[in-house]
Amino acid sequence: MRTRWRARHILAHQGGGHALLRDGEVVWEGDTVVYVGPRYEGAVDEERDLGESLVMPGLIDLDALTDIDHLVIDSWAGPERGKGLQWSLDYFTHRRHDVFTPRERATIRAYALAQLALHGITTFMPIASEVHSRWAEPYEELVDMARTARGIGLRGYLGPAYRSGVNVVLPDGTRDVAFDEEEGRAGLRDAVRFLDHLAELDDPLLTGVLLPCRIETLTEELLGETARIGRERGVLIRLHALQGLVERDIIRRRHGLSSLELLEKHDLLNPNLLIPHTVTIDRHPSVHGEDRGDLALLAGSGVSVIHCPQTSLRYGEMLHSFRAYREAGVNLCLGTDSFPPDLIRGMDVGVHLAKIAEGCSDAAPAEQYVEAATLGGARALGRDDLGRIAPGAQADLVAFSLDDIRDGVLDDPVRTFLLNGTARQATDSVVAGRPVLVDGGLPGIDLEALRREAQALFERMRDAYSERDVKRRETAELFPATFPAFRAPEREVRA
Numbered sequence: 098m099r100t101r102w103r104a105r106h107i108l109a110h111q112g113g114g115h116a117l118l119r120d121g122e123v124v125w126e127g128d129t130v131v132y133v134g135p136r137y138e139g140a141v142d143e144e145r146d147l148g149e150s151l152v153m154p155g156l157i158d159l160d161a162l163t164d165i166d167h168l169v170i171d172s173w174a175g176p177e178r179g180k181g182l183q184w185s186l187d188y189f190t191h192r193r194h195d196v197f198t199p200r201e202r203a204t205i206r207a208y209a210l211a212q213l214a215l216h217g218i219t220t221f222m223p224i225a226s227e228v229h230s231r232w233a234e235p236y237e238e239l240v241d242m243a244r245t246a247r248g249i250g251l252r253g254y255l256g257p258a259y260r261s262g263v264n265v266v267l268p269d270g271t272r273d274v275a276f277d278e279e280e281g282r283a284g285l286r287d288a289v290r291f292l293d294h295l296a297e298l299d300d301p302l303l304t305g306v307l308l309p310c311r312i313e314t315l316t317e318e319l320l321g322e323t324a325r326i327g328r329e330r331g332v333l334i335r336l337h338a339l340q341g342l343v344e345r346d347i348i349r350r351r352h353g354l355s356s357l358e359l360l361e362k363h364d365l366l367n368p369n370l371l372i373p374h375t376v377t378i379d380r381h382p383s384v385h386g387e388d389r390g391d392l393a394l395l396a397g398s399g400v401s402v403i404h405c406p407q408t409s410l411r412y413g414e415m416l417h418s419f420r421a422y423r424e425a426g427v428n429l430c431l432g433t434d435s436f437p438p439d440l441i442r443g444m445d446v447g448v449h450l451a452k453i454a455e456g457c458s459d460a461a462p463a464e465q466y467v468e469a470a471t472l473g474g475a476r477a478l479g480r481d482d483l484g485r486i487a488p489g490a491q492a493d494l495v496a497f498s499l500d501d502i503r504d505g506v507l508d509d510p511v512r513t514f515l516l517n518g519t520a521r522q523a524t525d526s527v528v529a530g531r532p533v534l535v536d537g538g539l540p541g542i543d544l545e546a547l548r549r550e551a552q553a554l555f556e557r558m559r560d561a562y563s564e565r566d567v568k569r570r571e572t573a574e575l576f577p578a579t580f581p582a583f584r585a586p587e588r589e590v591r592a
Contacts, residue, residue, distance in 0.1 A: 109134075151510050165551060208550070220251070221254070234257040240294060249542070250532070263275055333477075335403070341414070380392070403430055445515045467515070493528050
């Protein structure tokens with residue numbers, strides 16, 4: 098079956114890069130684009146006229162939140178209150194447990210994946226908080242996530258998160274990692290089992306990957322085994338590293354190395370590795386404040402950096418800088434890592450953070466961020482058929498409406514959309530030629546019911562922080578309101 102989209106603006110692919118096509122058409126047959134241009138002369142079976150829209154390659158989110166948002170409550174805390182949002186050593190040793198049942202976790206996954214689709218994400222690699230789990234992600238949860246992703250129609254690079262240790266707060270208030278090495282070994286076994294599950298499922302939209310947690314929560318044994326299995330299976334590995342100074346201190350104390358040196362020691366620095374954030378390299382002002390070779394090492398190894406500008410900003414961090422990474426030859430791709438999973442807002446934030454980092458307005462033009470969200474993600478995945486709208490590419494497309502007066506006047510459609518728009522303007526998307534988002538909705542999914550369920554589960558998640566807090570503070574103290582609650586004046590009693 099052949100399907101045609103018409104739109105005022107299409108971000109097509111030509112001559113090795115993106116090119117803007119005005120009043121154009123995209124035609125696909127099955128899962129593959131067959132035509133991009135001003136007017137298709139052949140017959141089609143279905144067509145949509147999307148009017149004043151920008152059609153882009155489907156957005157690739159390689160650090161995509163598949164959980165309830167926690168940044169909404171934990172990005173405001175100062176150093177002392179922030180310690181209460183970690184596990185206490187006592188909780189780790191004696192009381193750790195799952196906050197949610199498997200059925201409730203399935204609801205959370207459905208809610209999160211629906212959010213990705215509603216924001217124009219077509220390809221995702223999941224990230225979830227382990228703070229409200231007994232340990233990390235069991236095999237069964239990822240089997241369920243794969244089922245949910247198939248039901249919605251998203252393209253997923255999936256695997257259960259695993260770790261050997263947990264970031265904890267000690268009784269004296271200092272930070273460290275507490276280990277349970279058998280949990281790490283069991284988690285890796287689950288990860289390998291899940292690779293086998295997806296191989297047997299043989300769904301072209303689902304690919305197995307290894308997703309170990311933060312580098313400071315892995316033993317050297319687990320790092321080495323992850324590298325070995327990655328090589329033997331030929332699968333991608335994503336590992337959060339170089340995220341902050343706490344991680345840097347823990348790695349130095351335990352291993353006598355930097356995080357990059359530890360990755361290099363275990364032969365993980367190669368094109369199959371994706372590292373989210375990668376903020377605290379030598380150029381960071383709190384590390385050395387100058388280039389001492391970290392960018393050259395990342396670029397030379399072929400590692401992909403998953404830049405999450407919106408989340409970094411909300412936690413008070415940024416790359417130093419987008420331009421420097423790009424000019425060094427590092428492959429940059431994008432992630433959201435928190436709510437909302439809005440890569441449009443993330444790109445806009447990134448453009449302006451780069452201006453601050455470099456001290457000039459053209460430090461990271463909008464088009465370079467769009468390339469990271471599309472072509473950079475495709476390179477990280479080793480997929481030259483994703484991230485572009487061209488004949489022979491996968492029919493992964495997303496349309497954003499540009500016809501709202503609140504969007505302002507239009508200059509360049511891409512630059513104006515990033516500056517004034519949001520991914521909530523996504524109206525339609527297809528993955529491998531099949532509809533996912535249709536007229537702003539997800540067919541067959543009761544979004545209002547998901548919203549209500551997610552709110553109730555979020556409130557339980559928030560309340561559960563108290564039992565993990567080293568000081569056992571109440572929820573209201575851990576997460577104080579912006580303003581005191583309004584109290585109605587007492588009615589005057591007259592005699």
